[in-house]
Each structure stands twice: as C-alpha cells, then as structure tokens.
Amino acid sequence: MENSGKVSLRRQSSFSRQPVLAVPMVGFARCKKIVCIGVFFAAGVLCGHIFTLLANRSGMSSAHTEHEQPAAKRAALIAEAEKRGAEEALLSRKKDMSLQFRDYQPRHIFINCGGTFPKSVDLFIDTYPSSHKFVIFSFIPDATYAPLYSMHPSHTLVSPAACDSANGSTRMELKSVTGESRQRSVPTVDIGQWIKDNTHTDEHIVLKIDASVDVEKSIAKRLAETSAIEWVNKFYTATKDQGVVDFYHKEFQKRGEEVMTWDEVNGTYGDYKGINPTRNPPSGNSIVKECGNAKLKQYPLFLYAAETTPALNRTLTLLKTLSESRSRRLPVALFLPTSFIKTYRLLLESLFSNMDGGLYINQTVPLTGKEEEDDVIFSPIRNQVVAAENRFSSVGLILQNVLAGKAVQSPVVEKLVRERHYNVFVKVLEIQQNQNDGASPLKIPTITDYEAPVLDISRPGTEASVLFLLNRYEKDILPLTECLKYVHSAG
Structure with missing residues (x-):
C-alpha cells in the first residue's frame, strides 16, 4: 500500500446491508402515503359541495350571471365598467401630459398684429411692467422691415403675414422702408385660431391689433365666435375709428372683456398711467x-x-x-x-x-x-x-x-x-x-x-x-x- 501511494478507507454499512430492518420501514411509508391521498380527496369533494351551495344561494353561479340577472342591472354594471375605463384612460392621458409638461411654466405673451417699424414692440418693452418676462410675437405684412425686429430679445417675427379672421391671402398696398408703395399678396392668419393652437388658457396674453376697419371688425367677430378672446387677458386696438371701437365693446363686453386703445404716435396706451404709477410718495420731491x-x-x-x-x-x-x-x-x-x-x-x-x-x-x-x-x-x-x-x-x-x-x-x-x-x-x-x-x-x-x-x-x-x-x-x-x-x- 505504501508503494502504490493509495490509502484504503473502510466503507460504512448502509440500510441495504441490513435485511432485518428493511421490510418493516418500507411498509410503514406506503401506508402513510395512502392515508394522505384519501384525506386530500375527501376534502376536495367536501369543498366542491360547499362552494356550489353558496353560489346557488348568492345567485353568483354562471347560470345566474348570464341568464337570470335582470337586464337593467346588467346595463348598470356595463355602464360602470365603461366609466371606469374612461376614467382610467383620462388619468393615463393626464399622466402622459404631466410627464410631457412637468417642466412647463405658463408664459407671458405679447402678440403684436400689424405695423411696419417696431414702434409697438419698443413701446411695450420700454414701458410695460415686467416686459422682460414676456415673449413677443409680431405679425408684419411687409418683410422688408424684418431686420429691425431681429435685435429684440425673446421675439418671434412672422412675416410676411397679416392678422385676419381666416387663413388665406389678401391683396395689400405695402409701403417699404424706402418709401416705395406696391400691391402685394400677403398670407393671412386666423389670429383667433392661432392663439388657441399656440398658447394655453393659463398663460397671460396681451393682444394688440392694428388693421383696417373691415379687417378689425371681422377679427373681433372671429375672436368672439371661437371664444379665443377668453384666452386673452388684455386687448388693445390701434384704430381711431369709433365705430370699430364700439363694435369691439359690443362683442367683448358680453364676456366682460375690456377694450383699450394703443397709440404709437404719442407713445402711450389706454391704461398707461394705471399700470405705471409712480413708486415715490408725493411728499419730499x-x-x-x-x-x-x-x-x-x-x-x-x-x-x-x-x-x-x-x-x-x-x-x-x-x-x-x-x-x-x-x-x-x-x-x-x-x-x-x-x-x-x-x-x-x-x-x-x-x-x-x-x-x-x-x-x-x-x-x-x-x-x-x-x-x-x-x-x-x-x-x-x-x-x-x-x-x-x-x-x-x-x-x-x-x-x-x-x-x-x-x-x-x-x-x-x-x-x-x-x-x-x-x-x-x-x-x-x-x-x-x-x-x-x-x-x-x-x-x-x-x-x-x-x-x-x-x-x-x-x-x-x-x-x-x-x-x-x-x-x-x-x-x-x-x-x-x-x-x-x-x-x-x-x-
């Protein structure tokens, strides 16, 4: 053994090598298994009878659910299920929107409709309180004035474009920077629909309209018809035609909206003094x-x-x-x-x-x-x-x-x-x-x-x-x- 380098270990005896004990142990295990199977079978039969009895008494069996349940009750359950489904779908959409707009902050917006030189934008930026918080959109018919608007911060120019009551085009006489007048076809923008498509009801919107008498009347009617005026917090018109002003009042006062004038020439607007009060006391100056x-x-x-x-x-x-x-x-x-x-x-x-x-x-x-x-x-x-x-x-x-x-x-x-x-x-x-x-x-x-x-x-x-x-x-x-x-x- 020493020459081979192997070590021989003594094998332990197993139960198979003990014939006297093997037979009694196997018989006991078989008996225990038979008893367990019988108990489980009896319990299953008993539970099945109990469940059938309870189902018959409560009317919740398949026969009652499909055939014996009153039609009105079935309709109510269906309507409730549809309502739950609609609510779940709405919640899902709200959840998607909350994820999409989780960083969204309502904007302050000034919409400048009409004009040539950026006098209205200058007046607004210079004198309107907190104007640095506003984003500005200008719709200008003549694109030759576009470079004058490019120097303004937080400003978007849409040009050539004219605010109107419908999308399309119109013929206009334009006077360019050089003083030359010419007839041109200008795209028109349904400003009421544009507001509803590009802004939100919780945003603060200031709208100024400078257009011809007929166009301003059609815009006023369109703003009222589409309820877009309800999205506007403050409205200014540059017209000096009293008939147009009266028309605005008639259309907008139904909804409690105020109409004010905008005067580029004199550098002022209807509520200039009201929103720009002096911050100093009257004494001591x-x-x-x-x-x-x-x-x-x-x-x-x-x-x-x-x-x-x-x-x-x-x-x-x-x-x-x-x-x-x-x-x-x-x-x-x-x-x-x-x-x-x-x-x-x-x-x-x-x-x-x-x-x-x-x-x-x-x-x-x-x-x-x-x-x-x-x-x-x-x-x-x-x-x-x-x-x-x-x-x-x-x-x-x-x-x-x-x-x-x-x-x-x-x-x-x-x-x-x-x-x-x-x-x-x-x-x-x-x-x-x-x-x-x-x-x-x-x-x-x-x-x-x-x-x-x-x-x-x-x-x-x-x-x-x-x-x-x-x-x-x-x-x-x-x-x-x-x-x-x-x-x-x-x-």
Missing part, C-alpha cells in the same frame, strides 16, 4: 437747484453718463474696484442714461449698492408752447423715465433721483416732479478735462453757491479723472443722501 454745505465746504460730486460708451464701462469697473477696496459705499452719486439701464438691468443692484444715484436725462427737441405738440415732445422723455423705473423695480430698487441735462426745459422738469415725484437736479457745474489725455489736471470750477460739480464719465479718459477726484477730495464730498436732507430741511 423737489426741483433741486442748491445742494451742499458752504460753511463746511462740502459739496456733492455727480458722475453722469450722457451715453453708453466703452469709457463708461471702464469707469464703472474702476468705481466697483474702489468700493470693494475701501469696504464701504463711495460718496459720489452716479447718474446713468436709460440706454445703459435698459441694456444692463442686472448690473443696477450691484452698482447702486456701492453708491447713490439715479437717472440722467436730456432733451433733444425743444418745446413749442402748443399743448398738443408739447405732449408729443414730452412723451419720449416720460417713456425714458418709466422704462428706467421699471428696470429699477425689477431688481428691487426705486428710482427717486434724476439729473437733468442743460437742454431739459423747466416745464419738462416741473411735469416730472409733479407726475412722477422725483428729485430733479438742475443746477450744476461741469468739470472740464482734456479729452485727449485723461491724466491731465482737471479744471475744477469755483463753487460760488451750493451748486453740484458734475463729470461726464462717458467721455474717454475719465477713469483717471475719477481716481484723482476721489484721492484728492473724498473727505470733502457730501453724499447725496446727506445733500438731500440739507435741501429738504432748508425748505
């Missing part, structure tokens, strides 16, 4: 001609921008850097033009957290002395300040102070103070600098009264001038808030 403390020789320093330029951006960056390095607000007052405020709305909060200030305005067209003509001249100035107000408000600020350029006439200033309740600064001393070399010494004017020195920071090289003024005179600069306290206390 004034025309400020004197601001400073002559005894202590402290005067404000106004930095203003006549326009938006690269030089302005550089100076604003410098002011922010200086404020951060000093860890405090700068004593200077900053006045920015509407063009900058509209373009860089999101910068306002950071800029005016570092210094006081407001809006700079100027006047390009002099007043004539005729009330109607002067209202037209005043309208663009008013729209500038309202646009600035709305941009300030959108970032949690209130426009209170306005610096008026030398060309702004007294009636305009008085109207701004009376209607919008601003503090308007009108008497200032211009600080002169060499525009070819911003590092040259500034020509500081001699202050004879309480006039405020001002510096136009939209000119080249002014960042060096601002740095010089702050390093040289910072302790003598009177903050705007302190200046206003002094002016108001003086009456």
